[in-house]
Amino acid sequence: MSDQDVHPSKYGEMRSKFKYYIDLYNALYQLKTEKEEELNNIYKKIQTELIDSNQLPAENIISDILNIIPYNNRYTKSYLSLAKFICDDYHIQEVKNVNRVSNFLFYKEYGIKLDKSANFKAINSENLDVLTEDTIYRAIMYNDIERFIAFTEREGFHLSKNLKSDLYINNNSGYSLLELCCYYGAVDCFKYLRTKFFLRCNILLRNDSRMSSAFIFRRKSRDH
Known part of the structure; x- marks a missing residue:
């Protein structure tokens, strides 16, 4: 029916x-x-x-x-x-x-x-601690913008690194920082990423014709 x-x-x-x-x-x-x-x-x-x-x-x-x-x-x-x-x-x-x-x-x-x-x-218990320890992911979870900025300014910070943790659904490809901001509703961290790293957010239409909001980021070339 x-x-x-x-x-x-x-x-x-x-x-x-x-x-x-x-x-x-x-x-x-x-x-x-x-x-x-x-x-x-x-x-x-x-x-x-x-x-x-x-x-x-x-x-x-x-x-x-x-x-x-x-x-x-x-x-x-x-x-x-x-x-x-x-x-x-x-x-x-x-x-x-x-x-x-x-x-x-x-x-x-x-x-x-x-x-x-x-x-x-079969569970990797180590990747379950990313939200209980002092990590950038915990900062996103609480929308702690000061801690978040401090993490992004550390040597060795990689914007493109995805988080793979069994704590999340559909975790095969991992989650980008932008996607985690969306998951937790971390507005301040999201805005900072887009402003600081020139990120672009697009809405994608999947092949199965179902609308899905996916956040894709990349550095805009300063030459353009």
Whole structure:
């Protein structure tokens, strides 16, 4: 059935019926807090509106929460905490279909391997520390323009070097600094890169006819 086959009134009816579900998952995907009180409030809503009301099994919600991390990894600790709340209150020891890296991060934080089938040996744990250590990537994550500028002025800084880390989705080719600025919404760092290094941003149309915003950069020749 296509979207055109769904009558607007039926769509509105369904949206109204599952508003609690939609609102909660929107809140999870758009999570922007590390405060314990705010996380507790989110968890209470998950408890009452999803788990205790038998709308979704606790295991499914844990899997969903951990699988969001690659899309919003600035708040990894918050997602791990929410998953741990559920594990503790509902005595969950095993969850299937968990993102491998998120599963590893949960194990690293709490000593619990939720998805027992995961192979941690295939994970490069070193490239998971790029956001916890003093790196240019952490500066971008927090839009810390002073630290960011300091990194760009260091000897050996390479603008064209891409970050390859299992923390991100579709990581095969890595992410440029501009792309990371877009991922984190680091406006100040983004503007600095474009101004300082004469970067150009283009919108590309992929071969499959789906519009995708891709940020391509290059130094403009001073001869032109």
